[in-house]
Amino acid sequence: MSDLTKLTIAGARDALRKGETTSVEITEACLSAIEGAGALNAFVLHTPEIALEQAKAADARIKAGDAPAMCGIPLGIKDLFCTKGVNSQAASAILGGFKPEYESTVTSQLFDAGAVMLGKLNMDEFAMGSSNETSTYGNAVNPWRRGNDDAALTPGGSSGGSASAVAADLCLAATGTDTGGSIRQPAAFTGITGLKPTYGRVSRWGIIAFASSLDQAGPMTKDVRDCAIMLQAMAGHDPKDSTSAELAVPDFEAMLTGDIKGKVIGIPKEYRMKGMPEEIEALWAEGVEMLKAAGAEIRDISLPHTKYALPAYYVIAPAEASSNLARYDGVRFGHRAKLAQGDGIVEMYEKTRAEGFGAEVKRRVMVGTYVLSAGYYDAYYNRARKVRALIKRDFDEVFAAGVDAILTPATPSAAFGLGEMAEADPVQMYLNDVFTVTVNLAGLPGIAVPTGTSANGLPLGLQLIGRPWEEGDLMNTAYALEQAAGFVAKPGKWW
């Protein structure tokens, strides 16, 4: 078989079961694609020995007839997931050389299902960023380019390495995490599919924490069917995560019928932002038409507190980050600064954290410290949590009125150039997550699906937001949208 790296999970599963190829063959094809893709800086740690060993074991399982859907499927793993004995450093210098003594629940479930780990993927440091420009490994690069322009573009962030690797066919799929849009925004920037599940659907145990009430891991794949297959393997109750839901995991793939007749799709007027590029408006309008043509009922809705989602996020996420990242103190793991004569423990903390954290992480930790400090806690942190309650209530009311899913753009623009935002103030960069961040605040499932291209040939995506715990229904609507859009474009290979 040619082009094994271009296979979807479903395609590979079927070919493996029929004996048309082996996991070792697919894995070797991916490993050589990765070798030739250094220019994308998507993989930051290669684990070919582990990959081949897992692939051989998977082939034996498939031969024995014991093969879950993920068996033998080569994946990239975001550097935020702790993998036992393999460097896991959240793209931060402060975790330089950290080799966890344990395996995250998500990766152990994937490996138990027979999946193959090709290596660790680039990301924004501690998942703080929307362009993969804050990584200690350097920028990940989008395989797409604007027409014939060879300017390097961002793959989005924070799961930028995951998005780049899947879009460039270096792996069949990848894990991502999403705190404010970190799966959906990079998926949209690279023309792939990314799902952020309901908060609590996927265990956070062993995933390096950013903002615990918002973080959620999910699949980043080549299409909606693969999202369903991979979520199935990642999801489920985990007693090690006290926020993990004790709910059965349905057969997501079986729910992909493409039949959405009679479903009610809400179009929120507050997402029609001033100054939104015309091509995003047009993309959205086309999405509405596609769902209508598939038999859905389109309904105008209002989510009145949308405007306050980003400011609330930029209080809550840094507050939680400042608390979570307090553990990086140079004592138990990671980097410790060299100390001068007479330095005590406070100097050790201050120098270690100054050296180990990058600029954006320091900024957010300090903002978080400020909003939690005496005198400001009520004015900022508590007020943000109240606004968060109102944002969630907006969604609850819309769903209670019979809306099944909500359609919005995924990003305010196509991928921008690396370095192009360097002069902008931090708030400008934060606006990248304007359509996705509400979903994290309300804990809902959301999916980004590529449905079109920009004037200069870059992929653009739409987002669907679903009811809590109804990822299956959400993915079915996304499947109908995917079929109607028929997006098949791939980046031309230049790397």
Add this chain to the structure above:
Amino acid sequence: MSIDTETARRVAHLARIAVPEEELPALAGEFNAILGFIEQLSEVDVEGVEPMVSVTPMRLKRREDVVTDGSQPQAVLANAPDAREGFFAVPKVVE
């Protein structure tokens, strides 16, 4: 609300991040941009709204108060920058 250099210095210390004196004014400027953005929250009427603790109305689970693992000092210390005789080592804490 405006953050001055002195406040930036205090916040950096609370966060246990060393910031060189000459970088404090720029840091204060960035804080001001971010806090200016956050300031929008004061427009919202939050009268009578309970601050959200968890996205699901789920009671945080508790487990029995028993030892579930342990006796693995080597694994615990494996990633320590400085460990001696089965302990994490740090600079002198008590004068």
